[in-house]
Amino acid sequence: MVSFDHREPGTDPAVWTPFLDTRSAAPVDLGGIGSVVVLAPHPDDETLGAGGLIATAADAGLPTHVVLLTRGERSHPDSPTTTASELATVRDDEFTRALATLHPGVTASSVGISDGGTREHRDEVTDALRRALDDAARPTLVVAPWRGDGHRDHRIAGEVAEAVTAEAAGVSLLTYPIWAWHWDDPSASAQPWDRARVLPLADAVRERKRAALDAYASQVRPLSGAAGDEAIIDDRHAAHHLRSTEWFFVPEPTASRSRESFDAHYERKPEGWDFERSWYERRKRAVTLAALPRERYRSALELGCATGVLTAALAERADAVLGTDISAAPLARAAVRAPGARFVQASLPAEWPAGRWDLVVMSEVGYYLSPDDLDETIDRVLGSLDDDGVLVACHWRHPDDEAVSSGDAVDARLAERWPRPALVRHVEPDFVLSVLPGPGVVSVARAEGLVR
Known part of the structure; x- marks a missing residue:
């Protein structure tokens, strides 16, 4: 001072x-x-x-x-x-x-x-x-x-x-x-x-x-x-x-959360967060899966898959699943938990995996990205998402000392940048979830032929 x-x-x-x-x-x-x-x-x-x-x-x-x-x-x-x-x-x-x-x-x-x-x-x-x-x-x-x-x-x-x-x-x-x-x-x-x-x-x-x-x-x-x-x-x-x-x-550019900080987190807590025992986590995962507008997907990409708990559930709904994480430690556990999925260590958005997807999941990741990195991630998703694909984004709404923004800020930026209105938007005190569609996505009832 x-x-x-x-x-x-x-x-x-x-x-x-x-x-x-x-x-x-x-x-x-x-x-x-x-x-x-x-x-x-x-x-x-x-x-x-x-x-x-x-x-x-x-x-x-x-x-x-x-x-x-x-x-x-x-x-x-x-x-x-x-x-x-x-x-x-x-x-x-x-x-x-x-x-x-x-x-x-x-x-x-x-x-x-x-x-x-x-x-x-x-x-x-x-x-x-x-x-x-x-x-x-x-x-x-x-x-x-x-x-x-x-x-x-x-x-x-x-x-x-x-x-x-x-x-x-x-x-x-x-x-x-x-x-x-x-x-x-x-x-x-x-x-x-x-x-x-x-x-x-x-x-x-x-x-x-x-x-x-x-x-x-x-x-x-x-x-x-x-x-x-x-x-x-x-x-x-x-x-x-x-x-x-x-x-x-102008303020100093905000940096995304570092790989070193995630490595340190997993060194202290090998399972990361209490994904399997916490009712909050289990319920949020169920809401996320229920929000998917299709029963089955060809190719799913999960950004920030951590120890693979959600990845394992996605593997039951997709023919192929790729999980990415910035830290290597959780990927070893994810590979055991979801043996049918493929995993790659990557710092996003710079190390973006090759491929096209009809499902991209961004769960509890966006608020660790700087504004510039979040914008580039959105662009990467838009550039690799099939017309009939969706982005599912789910984020915690309470303060996080390690975050560089908030879940509400991420959801607002996604809504601002995405070229089409959300197919689903679920908001409650603890988290916000949005399903953002590609140009070829229609409602579930229309896809089922229940309405014309």
Whole structure:
């Protein structure tokens, strides 16, 4: 955690100028974006870090919404003239006026977490962002503080934004620095400049940003001449944010769960999960098999077959079954459990097996894949599935510390990418199951000739 004092002069804004002039960064591209959601830990963070982007997006007609987490009432903890309650009311009004200055069409919601308390209320931050995304037109650009900014509330907001956007379909993320300009050193910068994006600001937008910042009188001017009432954002600090450009970072790409982590899991637990004794597992397996629209298949592919318990059941419904897993250890057990099936160790989607299939099963696998790997896996399935084939995807809906997304996020992405509606979609508190058909699949009754 970075330690800094906002009362110290900090890095001279002029020192950043030659550094930024030499940075090569892709521009922020709002083309194709359906809406923008900005996460602000305190009133004024949205203007300092993303005021130009807010104004630019709103000018372009994009619905733009700011989620304010705290009221910023602890900005002057040593003030002898103003209480925290009084400051909260002042900053509420300043926030409203600042947004109207950036663009009158910008909307906002306030969560009301205590200033400095986001760590203790992380779930409320998560819920607030998810609610905003529920109402946002896709594709949605989320803009949130950079998690390395050095302020605890900024870190929590950044971490939550990364987690929520990683599991949401049709959502991208940009993060903005606030205090890093103050404490960081351009000669040995800690900021991820290899992932930087830059937004040039039109003169009129820059002037509206300047006016919006000026609306925060409690922050840019002293509350009084008394000690403890000094300006939080003096001219020197404001200069960092009133440049002709705004700078953002894209999050580091999420990696799929590693082979090493699965190997370690099977070393601790050779059977992996309690597939055979757990009623939950046995019932889920029965639901999965019951959802198959055909009694028999020519060629089935199971992605992430683990120790082969489901594979053995699939072998009773298919002429040929291939099971794959990233780890070698469970495949040895799977070969014993399902001797009629074939098994290959493979890291998907890169090591995709050759062949065509009329049944592909993805059970409890998708949320271990990065967004890019999940998309490529979907493409691979579509490219190797026969017209009369189906993909059956079943995923746990509760948190998993080893997962990189969630079962709901995987199911949503499958629905978004699959070219046809689901034939079956079963949702309950513990898992979600979807059967996604090829172009030649018809309903069971139609296949049986019961309806025309």
